[in-house]
Amino acid sequence: MVITLLWLYISRNFAKIVGLESPEPLANLYTRSYFRATWVTTALDAGFWTAMKIRTKWLRDLASMVFTFYYLIAAEQADEKVRKVRGLLTVDHLRVSWHKSTTPYLSFLTRALRPKLTRYPPRAIRIPRPANSSYQEPVSGWLYFDGPLSTLKSHTKVVLDVPGGGFVAMNPRHHEDKLLGWAAKLELPVLSLDYKKAPEYPYPYALNECYDVYHTLIASRGRCIGLSGAMMPRIIMTGDSAGGNIATGTILMILQTASNDAQRYPDQVTLPPPEGLILIYPSLDMNIGNWMSDEQMALIQDRRTRKRNRNVLRRKSEDYYKLTPDTPHPSDDEDKTLSPTVPPQDGSIMTTNDRSLPPLKPPTDAELDLVSPATIADQSTTVASFKPKVLKTRLAMSSMISYFNDRILTPEMMRAMIILYVGPHARPDFSTDYLLSPLLAPELLLAKFPKTCFLTGERDPLVDDTVIFAGRLRQAKHNLFVQRKELGLLKCKDTFNENDHVEVTLIPGISHGFLQFVSVFPEGWNHIFRVARWIDELFAEQEGRANTSEAMHEVMVSSSQQTSSTYADGELRR
Numbered sequence: 101m102v103i104t105l106l107w108l109y110i111s112r113n114f115a116k117i118v119g120l121e122s123p124e125p126l127a128n129l130y131t132r133s134y135f136r137a138t139w140v141t142t143a144l145d146a147g148f149w150t151a152m153k154i155r156t157k158w159l160r161d162l163a164s165m166v167f168t169f170y171y172l173i174a175a176e177q178a179d180e181k182v183r184k185v186r187g188l189l190t191v192d193h194l195r196v197s198w199h200k201s202t203t204p205y206l207s208f209l210t211r212a213l214r215p216k217l218t219r220y221p222p223r224a225i226r227i228p229r230p231a232n233s234s235y236q237e238p239v240s241g242w243l244y245f246d247g248p249l250s251t252l253k254s255h256t257k258v259v260l261d262v263p264g265g266g267f268v269a270m271n272p273r274h275h276e277d278k279l280l281g282w283a284a285k286l287e288l289p290v291l292s293l294d295y296k297k298a299p300e301y302p303y304p305y306a307l308n309e310c311y312d313v314y315h316t317l318i319a320s321r322g323r324c325i326g327l328s329g330a331m332m333p334r335i336i337m338t339g340d341s342a343g344g345n346i347a348t349g350t351i352l353m354i355l356q357t358a359s360n361d362a363q364r365y366p367d368q369v370t371l372p373p374p375e376g377l378i379l380i381y382p383s384l385d386m387n388i389g390n391w392m393s394d395e396q397m398a399l400i401q402d403r404r405t406r407k408r409n410r411n412v413l414r415r416k417s418e419d420y421y422k423l424t425p426d427t428p429h430p431s432d433d434e435d436k437t438l439s440p441t442v443p444p445q446d447g448s449i450m451t452t453n454d455r456s457l458p459p460l461k462p463p464t465d466a467e468l469d470l471v472s473p474a475t476i477a478d479q480s481t482t483v484a485s486f487k488p489k490v491l492k493t494r495l496a497m498s499s500m501i502s503y504f505n506d507r508i509l510t511p512e513m514m515r516a517m518i519i520l521y522v523g524p525h526a527r528p529d530f531s532t533d534y535l536l537s538p539l540l541a542p543e544l545l546l547a548k549f550p551k552t553c554f555l556t557g558e559r560d561p562l563v564d565d566t567v568i569f570a571g572r573l574r575q576a577k578h579n580l581f582v583q584r585k586e587l588g589l590l591k592c593k594d595t596f597n598e599n600d601h602v603e604v605t606l607i608p609g610i611s612h613g614f615l616q617f618v619s620v621f622p623e624g625w626n627h628i629f630r631v632a633r634w635i636d637e638l639f640a641e642q643e644g645r646a647n648t649s650e651a652m653h654e655v656m657v658s659s660s661q662q663t664s665s666t667y668a669d670g671e672l673r674r
Contacts, residue, residue: 108173129503129559131609137621138507138611143171144206145197146181152196165205189516191268191299198269201616213619214277217284218246222272225291227324230315239309240294242272243325244283252289252326257334257639258317260374261292262310262350264341264383266513267521268298275340277618278628285632291317291325295346302523303536310350318371334642336376336635340615341562342517344382348538348569351377355545376638377552378631381612384565385539386518387530388500388511402571408604411558499564506561509612514561539569546576551641553603553634555627557610570604577601605630 130138147168154160171178185193200206223245226238245252259282263275272279272292283290293313295306314335316324322333339347351373358370500511522528522536534540552573556566581596607614607627618624 129609130507130611133623134610134614134621135507137614137617139175140172140620141617142182142507143175143178144168144200145185146171146178148196148200148203149181149185149193152192161203161205164200164203186510186512189512191516191520194266194513194516195269198265198274201274210277210619214280217280218244220246220248222276222279223249225325227313227316229312230319233308233312233315235308235312239313241313242279242292242294244272244279244290244292246283246287249326253328255289255327256322256331257288257336258322258325258327259286259288259290259635260314260317260335260337261290262295262337262339262343262347263292264339264343264380265297266517267303267306267342267345268517275616277624278340278615278631281625281628282632282635285629286635288635289325289327298521299523303521303526303528304349307346307349307353307535310346311353314350314354314374315371332372334639335374336378336638337374338378338380338631338635339382340380341613342383342521344379345384345538347377348379348382348384348541349535351549352535352538352541352545355548358548373548373550375642376550376635378634378638379552379554379566380615380631381556381560381562382554382565382569383514383562384537384569386522386537388498388514388518402574405567405571405574405604408606411606411608500561503559503561503611506559506611509561511561539565539572541572543572543576543579546573547580549573549576549601551601551603551638553605553631553638555605555631556607557612557614558606558608559611562612563606566604566606570602574598574602603634 129135147166147170148164150167150171151160151163154163171181201210222242225241225243227241228238229235261272261275261279261282263270263272265271265274271294275292279290279292282288291313293310295309297306314337317333317335321327321329321331323329327333337347337351339345354371354373358373500514504511528536530537532540534542534545552570554566554570556563560566577598578596581590584590585592585594614621614624615628618628
């Protein structure tokens with residue numbers, strides 16, 4: 101058996117073994133571990149799509165695994181199968197691909213590879229709609245809590261998760277790695293919503309479901325999920341991929357409601373925003389465009405975030421540079437020291453490989469102080485006389501087009517998901533509907549956003565959504581800070597700290613959905629626990645701010661009472 105399998109592998113991969121195979125371009129795009137994981141997921145997709153037309157369920161499940169094993173060996177055939185299917189995608193293809201983790205055999209393997217995290221299994225739960233909702237049907241969800249339900253009454257913190265799935269598939273049970281990890285690390289209740297999916301329930305049904313759940317959580321003071329109701333629950337929202345879109349849209353609806361005096365709870369309390377928001381490779385823009393606008397590029401190139409975004413910027417310049425290798429690499433908008441990137445194989449160290457010019461080291465501050473303007477002018481003249489003329493271009497492709505051949509998320513899939521989510525009858529304005537495309541949200545609402553943390557792969561086709569939305573949040577918060585300072589509401593010595601409002605982590609060498617297949621991408625556990633630390637830190641930061649505000653309020657009240665007492669004593673003496 102072993103000899104037969106070995107012979108089959110060698111016969112299928114002879115060219116690769118002897119080094120005659122043409123290079124795989126995507127292998128150099130990702131880290132080695134991530135590319136290996138996508139090789140497995142591609143074989144799984146090909147195997148499950150091949151068997152999907154078998155009607156008998158037990159036979160279909162078994163055949164899916166058999167075909168997957170074949171495609172693991174015949175990797176080229178797996179790529180070809182997936183390419184053909186993605187060219188003619190249907191909602192059934194998407195659901196077969198994304199629901200495969202709950203099939204019997206794959207579910208057994210996933211549980212076997214997952215570390216033991218919690219003692220208690222997740223519980224199904226139904227959240228009633230608020231009294232003023234247009235809908236009556238309760239919203240389904242799953243409660244992940246590592247403890248008996250009776251102990252929920254002692255908790256006041258809740259994590260509200262909106263899982264992704266392209267708006268058309270997947271429920272919390274397909275995201276159990278991250279949900280079980282958070283429940284174990286945080287020891288808090290994690291409520292993950294099983295919202296209704298398109299095309300059966302198109303936009304904005306899922307968005308209204310999530311908003312209604314948040315409304316009910318606040319109105320019932322958490323009693324709807326088993327909390328005591330003695331005090332208002334403290335909530336942090338999370339969302340990945342399409343769930344990030346819905347979570348962000350929910351907060352925009354909350355902020356809209358809070359600014360509208362006509363929409364109030366029965367007890368006349370406005371709907372407060374959550375204490376924090378965590379977005380994991382979110383999809384925030386339904387306008388799939390080819391080119392970046394000047395405004396979008398300005399947000400990415402902001403000097404405060406240029407170092408973090410340098411690999412994103414470098415990739416955009418490479419889109420042209422790879423087509424014309426004889427053209428000087430830097431453009432007039434880019435750092436002259438940037439060079440094409442070879443993604444790290446271990447996910448930690450970034451290296452550069454400039455094929456046109458040797459890498460230049462930026463001058464130190466001491467060196468810059470010694471250089472006079474005249475010297476700079478002389479050097480510029482000398483360099484211009486010897487170096488070829490730099491290409492003057494402002495064209496920059498969007499990440500969706502730059503990573504057109506991504507192994508996880510392709511434009512065909514995005515196109516299908518958007519069409520299915522919007523539905524056949526709606527005609528939204530894609531240029532203004534910010535509940536559909538939160539990237540378009542007005543600055544007035546963005547300035548009121550809670551602190552937001554982003555986690556995205558640098559090679560993700562949706563990475564532009566992360567860096568642009570983070571830039572818009574940072575810009576809105578900074579403008580509000582300047583306005584408050586000009587009005588005298590802040591001290592002159594106060595400075596703007598963007599980390600108080602936005603945190604962005606871009607992971608080199610990986611693309612979309614890396615929390616979905618941690619069984620074959622073990623590094624994903626590090627990112628799951630990183631998000632758990634963020635949640636802990638967000639709760640701690642908000643608690644610190646609340647304690648500071650309460651102390652200041654007590655000081656002001658005490659000072660006011662002392663002033664009133666002094667005034668009364670003076671009146672008595674008179």
